[in-house]
Amino acid sequence: MANHKSAKKRARQTIVRTERNVERKSMTKNVVKAIRTAIEAKDKETASGLLVKTQKLLARLAKHGVIKHNTAARKTSRLASQINNL
Structure with missing residues (x-):
């Protein structure tokens, strides 16, 4: 357990x-x-609209270090290719 004041703060953060x-x-x-779900339902318009939001979300999470950059790129790429194949 943290003993110093700064270490206790870091633990809370x-x-x-x-x-x-x-x-x-x-x-x-x-x-x-x-x-x-939209891809399985062959609904290209809905899936395309959601893809834009998802790309922004994944990029933001990667930027802040919640997920890795390659993970965000891989997920975005795979979803985009699945939508393009509809």
């Missing part, structure tokens, strides 16, 4: 950040799931 990151990852999974 870590807890807050972890909760925030878990929430953001969960939100991302839900958005990706919505796109995949």
